[in-house]
Amino acid sequence: MNTLGLYNYWVVIVLMMTGFYIVIAQGNLIKKIVGLSIFQTSVFILYISMSTVSGGSAPILKEGISLYSNPLPHVLILTAIVVGIATTALGLALVVRIKEAYGSIEEDVIHDKDEKEC
Amino acid sequence: MTGSLLETMLSLTIVIPMLATLGIIVTGSNPNLREIVSLLASLLVLILVVNIYQAYDQGESISVFWLEVIPGITLSFRAEPLGILFSLVSGFLWPITTLYSIGYMRAHHEKNQTRFYACFAVAIAGVMGVAFAENLFTLFIFYEILTLSTYPLVTHSGTEKAKQGGRVYLGILLSTSIAFLLVAIIGTWQISGTLDFSSGGVFPENTSTSILSILLVLFVFGIGKAAMMPFHRWLPAAMVAPTPVSALLHAVAVVKAGVFTVLKVVVYIFGIDLLQTLPATQWLLYLAGATVLLASLVAMRQDNLKARLAYSTVSQLGYITIGALLAVSAGIIGGAMHIAMHAFGKITLFFCAGALLFVGQRQYHRVTTNRRQLEQVVLAGGHTGRRSNAVNGCFANKLFAQYCLPDANTGPRVLFRQG
Amino acid sequence: MLATHLPVLQVIIPLLAAPLCVLLQHPRMVWYFALLVSAAAFVTSVLLLQQVLETGEISYALGGWAAPWGIEYFIDSLNAYLLLIVTSISTIVLLAAQTSLAKELPDDRHTFFYIAYLLCLAGLLGIVATGDAFNVFVFLEISSLSSYALIALGKSRKALIASYQYLIMGTIGATFILIGIGLMYMATGTLNMQDLALRLADIPESRTVYAAFAFFIVGVCIKLALFPLHQWLPNAYAYAPSVVTAFLAATATKVAIYVLIRFMFTIFGVDFFTTTGPWQNMLLVLALFGILTASTVAIYQNNVKRLFAYSSVAQIGYMILGFSIGTAGGLIATLLHLFNHALMKGALFMALAAVTYRVGSVELESFRGLGKRMPWTMASIVAGGLSLIGVPLTVGFISKWYLIVALLEKGWWFVVGLILLGSLLAVIYVWRILEAAYFSPPENNPDETPEIREAPLSILLPVWILVFANLYFGIDTRLTVDVSRLIAQGFFGVSP
Secondary structure, three states, X not given: OOOOOOHHHHXXXXXXXXXXXXXXXXXXHHXXXXXXXXXXXXXXXXXXXXXXXXXOEOOXXXXXXXXXXXXXXXXXXXXXXXXXXXXXXXXXXXXXXXHHHHOOOEHHHHHHHHHHHO | OOHHHHHHHHHHHHHHHHHHHHHHHHOOOOHHHHHHHHHHHHHHXXXXXXXXXXXXXXXXXXXXXXXXXXXXEEEXXXXXXXXHHHHHHHHHHHHHHHHHHHHHXXXXXXXXXXXXXXXXXXXXXXXXXXXXXXXXXXHHHHHHHHXXXXXXXXOOOOOHHHHHHHHHHHHHHHXXXXXXXXXXXXXXXXXXXXOEOOOOOOOOOOOOHHHHHHHHHHHHHHOHHHOXXXXXXXXXXXXXXXXXXXXXXXXXXXXXXHHHHHHHHHHHHHOHHHHHHOHHHHHHHHHHHHHHHHHHHHHHOOOEHHHHHHHHHXXXXXXXXXXXXXXXXXXXXXXXXXXXXXXXHHHHHHHHHHHHHHOOOOEHHHOOOOHHHHHHHHHHHHHHHOOOOOHHHHHHHHHHHHHHOOOOOHXXXXXXXXX | OHHHHHHXXXXXXXXXXXXXXXXXXXXXXXXXXXXXXXXXXXXXXXXXXXXXXXXXXXEEEHHHOOXXXXXXXXXXXXXXXXXXHHHHHHHHHHHXXXXXXXXXXXXXXHHHHHHHHHHHXXXXXXXXXXXXXXXXXXXHHHHHHHHHHHHHOOOOOHHHHXXXXXXXXXXXXXXXXXXXXXXHHHHHOOXXXXXXXXXXXXXXXXXXXHHHHXXXXXXXXXXXXXXXXXXXXXXXHHHOOHHHHHHHHHHHHHHHHHHHHHHHHHHHOHHHHHHOOOHHHHHHHHHHHHHHHHHHHHHOOXXXXXHHHHHHXXXXXXXXXXXXXXXXXXXXXXHHHHHHHHHHHHHXXXXXXXXXXXXXXXXXXXXXXXXXXXXXXXXXXXXXXXXXXXXXXXXXXXXXXXXXXXXXXXXXXXXXXXXXXXXXXXXXXXXXXXXXXXXXOOOOXXXXXXXXXXXXXXXXXXXXXXXXXXXXXXXXXXXXXXXXXXXXXXXXXXXX
């Protein structure tokens, strides 16, 4: 097992756990969305890493090159990035509305306000 | 009588009370019209049931198939002796109770009378469905219909006490039927592949006795309406209902549906011979005996008339269960006869209790006005249900005693002497 | 000619119709349009089901690109069954949308509502119809994002928080699914479901495959709200607009269960599920916990919508229980319950929509005395409640019957006792509502609140269509049982 060669995957794991931890541990709603973004980015890197073929070049047709990296995961990641952007946009829009309605974007403050209302 | 006419009549015994429910709801605003619908339906059902009995007596076989719900399991009905007996008892007592209800409800100026009569009609449909069910599935459906339709009748007065009583009632009946009876039914289906009531039982020859014992226990406890201890509390709790309800339903229809189901299961699902070989039968017999004894003791300590009658009913149902579990044909006959006898006796007692209520007397020790006359009435009704020289009650008792003695079941014998 | 393109039309029609709603600004017009589109989707699903039952599976290559390189829509009996459920519920629920939304949403927001609704519908249909694993993820996100938007349209500000929480949890779930799919691709080199099934069978069990399986299961379980990953569901259902709750409760989690079945049984194979790893026991235990705890929590809720949301979590537990048995009988029970639960919860939440419309709140307090003032609505809640409990002659009983039969076949007597306990808990929470409605005096004087009368026909009609379906399919079980048997036969090879 070539640890250094799997450097990409270690990065994936670190980012994934960092992002996940931020989502769970942070109380600020925008920071949660940041964590979510980091979490999703790690998955992108996972896909891209798996698409590299050792010795292959970038998947752009060119004369004289016979070995290309796999373009399919790149395409999948483009889709996933768009999905990620849409999710972030929606999440931020919700945060704006929540700020208007509650006056705060800290989870515990919002929770207290809801409890008092009940 | 042609076959298809008889089939229609069998279906009608269930359909007419259902239609009566609609009729009652529709004519709700006109009390007299509404009462006529009830009376008419009850008389029609009585006529139908008598006709079915006569046709069966002449050797006709009457059965009708409604539809197939699950592959292999149908909603169908068949007339057979136990069912005919039960339907005759209920069919005869429904018109009488309707008359009594009309007087009672109007005299007390009760509210929600339409809901009362409508639920009553649905309950009678449930009773007829139980009586004529050809298989366990059909019986289970109408058994549940009976539970659900009698709930609004129990909580009729809408007071906190009534609601509490209703909760106990529904809680115990639904719990036992869902947790035990349904499992027993599905287990029976798994093992034997059929749910039809067949003489001699449905289980194949080599079924393990321990599994059958478990099924028997599930059945007996699952049939909560038979008020076996410890699942008997619903019956005293149901006494918050108006007296006509207590009279017909909790002296006749609901409780008798319970012990009727026990009899049917014992005779047609297990088969008498099989029952004798199961170890669980002995234990359940002791439990039934205990029910008889304990319920009677508790009844003696009750001051409230209806509570006293309720515990007495629990005790009497124990007798019928004993008759079923003795697993001899005379026991079955005794049990079936007691269904009829106890029904007539208890309903009279309840009617008297209702009459006493009208003059404001709920409690036993306060019955002082016109005591002698009331005593005559009460004792006359009581004789049929109690061990004494009234003909029929004695006959049933003799059958029990006859077959208890040769069996080494000394327990039940002692209980009968205590009476 | 149209017939050959049915699989893609099923998804394209709502997808293209969604942005077209922008052209129609008037609430009534856009409602008609959405209803029309949903009805067209329903007709398509019926035709697809007929086609599948007659001629077998349909394979449709999108854009003419052949599988496994191109995206393939593969419709077999399982897909067709789910498509039927989703489109029928969508159409019936939309019937009431116009009236119900009039009081819950400002007029200028209606267009956005229908756009999001049609996108959600397209997304759900896409998840079911597709035969490509990554396509599932794409449509999953389309439906999820639009449902976040739909939930956030609720009246109370709690809807915003509920939608946000759902967004966070849902995205984590979807990302886990993405990881799972990525790992599957890594191991086999294909994304087509049929191809994946073939190739995964050849690979000796490697860590990649196990990791893919694990990530995938967790991701899907978040989406289908299996205990303890159900945290998002109660708030999301409680605070969303009533029509949205009815639609999502009856469809979204069912589609997630479909994804579970498809990936577990088709792609990984029944043997993988039953022999490698503790998956069966894990799902069994979580399902049982879900049933018992969710039912218990439901008893203590005062908000009736939240009560039924917890009840949904319990019912999902039943479905996963059937699935975890790992036999044909268990799968049949799950498939039946998919259909039946959609009917039950659809009817119940639509009835709650009626109550919200007239009374303005779904707190248990405001149900007092409604039995008299809204008789038809309350009768429908009685029917739906009895179905939840599993009273015979209702669909709930049929599901319960098959589940108990499957459990007894496997010999799991203990589990039977626990699920019946769940039924009894259901009796308690249903009875709380009925006691309040029928046996308690109204809290405010009927003369002072004349607007609390029976719900309008436009809401009552869909409610009663669903109630009659509840009773009809509880008595005539041919359609559901036959299709479920067929599906199980396809997976297990032998019908029970």
